[in-house]
Amino acid sequence: MKALYYDCFAGISGDMNLGALLDLGVDREYLIQELNKLLIVDEFSLTIKTDKKMGITGTKVDVLLKEHFYEHIEGHTHEHSHEHTHGHNHEHSHEHIQGHTHEHSHEHTHGHNHEHSNEHSHEHTQNYSHEHAHKHIYDHSQEDTHSRNSEQEHAHVGNAHTHKHSHEHRNLRMINELIDKSQLNSNVKKISKDIFLCIAKAEAKVHGMPVEEVHFHEVGAVDSIVDIVGAAICLDFLNVDRILSSTVELGSGFVRCAHGMIPVPAPATVEILHEVPTHIGRVTSEATTPTGAAILKTMVDAFVDNIEFKIVKTGYGLGTKDFSIPNVLRVFLLEIDEEEKDYINEDNFILETNIDDMNPEIISYIEDKLFQQGALDVYKTPITMKKGRMATKISVLTDSSNVAKVERILLHETSTFGIRKYRVQKKMFQRSIQNINTKYGDIPVKLALYKGETIKYKIEYEAAKKLSIEHNVPIQEVYCEAQKICNREGIINLDSNQ
Ligand SMILES: O=C([S-])c1cc(C(=O)S)c[n+]([C@@H]2O[C@H](COP(=O)(O)O)[C@@H](O)[C@H]2O)c1
Ligand code: NI
Numbered sequence: 001m002k003a004l005y006y007d008c009f010a011g012i013s014g015d016m017n018l019g020a021l022l023d024l025g026v027d028r029e030y031l032i033q034e035l036n037k038l039l040i041v042d043e044f045s046l047t048i049k050t051d052k053k054m055g056i057t058g059t060k061v062d063v064l065l066k067e068h069f070y071e072h073i074e075g076h077t078h079e080h081s082h083e084h085t086h087g088h089n090h091e092h093s094h095e096h097i098q099g100h101t102h103e104h105s106h107e108h109t110h111g112h113n114h115e116h117s118n119e120h121s122h123e124h125t126q127n128y129s130h131e132h133a134h135k136h137i138y139d140h141s142q143e144d145t146h147s148r149n150s151e152q153e154h155a156h157v158g159n160a161h162t163h164k165h166s167h168e169h170r171n172l173r174m175i176n177e178l179i180d181k182s183q184l185n186s187n188v189k190k191i192s193k194d195i196f197l198c199i200a201k202a203e204a205k206v207h208g209m210p211v212e213e214v215h216f217h218e219v220g221a222v223d224s225i226v227d228i229v230g231a232a233i234c235l236d237f238l239n240v241d242r243i244l245s246s247t248v249e250l251g252s253g254f255v256r257c258a259h260g261m262i263p264v265p266a267p268a269t270v271e272i273l274h275e276v277p278t279h280i281g282r283v284t285s286e287a288t289t290p291t292g293a294a295i296l297k298t299m300v301d302a303f304v305d306n307i308e309f310k311i312v313k314t315g316y317g318l319g320t321k322d323f324s325i326p327n328v329l330r331v332f333l334l335e336i337d338e339e340e341k342d343y344i345n346e347d348n349f350i351l352e353t354n355i356d357d358m359n360p361e362i363i364s365y366i367e368d369k370l371f372q373q374g375a376l377d378v379y380k381t382p383i384t385m386k387k388g389r390m391a392t393k394i395s396v397l398t399d400s401s402n403v404a405k406v407e408r409i410l411l412h413e414t415s416t417f418g419i420r421k422y423r424v425q426k427k428m429f430q431r432s433i434q435n436i437n438t439k440y441g442d443i444p445v446k447l448a449l450y451k452g453e454t455i456k457y458k459i460e461y462e463a464a465k466k467l468s469i470e471h472n473v474p475i476q477e478v479y480c481e482a483q484k485i486c487n488r489e490g491i492i493n494l495d496s497n498q
Pocket of ligand 1: 267
């Protein structure tokens with residue numbers, strides 16, 4: 001079985017993802033050819049180059065915004081068509097009407113033409129810093145990982161005018177339309193729309209508005225469409241059976257946006273990554289962006305840090321910023337034992353504490369409470385602790401969503417001063433439930449499925465107990481009855497879908 005493993009030790013952004021997947025072997029021409037099926041082909045181009053980050057060779061992807069069409073709110077419009085030839089850098093900061101600033105690092109030149117539908121004065125210089133007031137439908141912070149290489153060089157005299165880009169920042173409906181109208185295959189369309197929806201839901205939650213009214217940052221911009229649809233094209237091309245990921249580094253600090261400086265991880269990133277194993281603070285910068293987070297949340301089947309695998313190939317996607325660690329996303333192409341796909345693998349936690357000084361009556365109270373709060377299992381082991389003290393080790397199995405609740409119960413409701421916590425992987429048979437009808441009533445039977453066959457089953461105890469009490473018969477009698485029916489119906493050979 002083929003799988004991908006995202007090693008997100010330095011986080012993930014949309015362009016790092018594209019870089020890593022291209023580095024892993026997605027054909028560059030194929031990606032460009034497929035992206036060109038979007039009807040925004042004249043709005044962007046890609047640069048894909050092999051480069052290094054702290055000595056690690058990988059692929060760096062940059063989305064070039066090809067054309068900016070400006071439309072001035074005062075009523076005059078001008079059109080910039082950027083044809084150019086040689087490179088220099090400048091930084092400019094835009095002041096948006098919503099009040100945020102961003103900085104672009106542009107590599108571009110001269111030789112561009114501006115067509116103005118109204119008289120408008122420009123002074124064109126090299127390395128000129130200017131400020132524009134832009135009306136953007138979404139906000140965006142430019143401290144992300146794209147180098148926005150505008151293919152123009154211009155400076156406006158009296159640049160306090162307001163204008164907007166014609167590649168208007170699209171909302172979810174417009175993005176879905178764009179994707180649907182393209183000739184991209186249905187799998188690419190579905191993945192792309194799922195990732196966009198994931199971001200839109202997070203934005204809606206953060207900003208307290210309906211999904212349809214979401215004001216995207218970056219996401220509506222062409223480079224985000226390229227990042228997300230590009231991710232879908234690459235993943236469809238690689239056609240793996242499973243996608244896995246490590247714990248995701250989020251970074252720390254603050255990032256500039258419409259509202260000023262917002263904390264890292266950005267609110268949308270946090271919202272998207274609820275219940276995903278994450279880590280904060282390896283770098284003091286934004287390591288994971290909302291786009292990177294949404295790609296993982298939508299595509300990853302399991303987040304596992306402890307896993308055995310055979311690496312077939314490695315891809316490195318380079319980020320833009322420099323950290324104290326290599327700012328790269330590493331993705332492994334894996335070959336996983338075929339058998340694995342016949343099992344369910346889950347990443348869970350075990351929380352444990354040793355109790356030697358508590359009224360034992362309280363233990364069963366604790367156990368009930370832990371189950372009520374979502375613990376998957378609670379078990380007690382008699383142990384002998386230091387100084388010959390007889391004690392009880394309480395072990396709680398839980399999924400990541402209930403870890404905090406379990407921790408709180410153990411810490412606050414037992415006599416312990418501390419707990420142990422570790423991640424465990426659960427490997428299980430696929431299962432299904434079948435109800436059988438006995439003379440005492442219905443009893444659910446849990447079937448373990450392997451390669452589509454039922455290989456064992458278990459008559460559910462709680463249901464058997466209830467019927468035995470209701471009918472005032474020994475529980476063994478209820479089990480025997482259920483067993484007879486299982487034998488008669490040949491339950492062991494039942495089709496896996498039942
Ligand atoms: O500008 C605003 S309001 C803003 C808010 C948020 C939220 O999380 S809410 C995030 N951002 C930043 O935008 C860039 C773009 O991310 P992409 O995933 O689209 O590349 C990133 O730095 C976010 O933290 C801005
Ligand atoms: Ni937002």
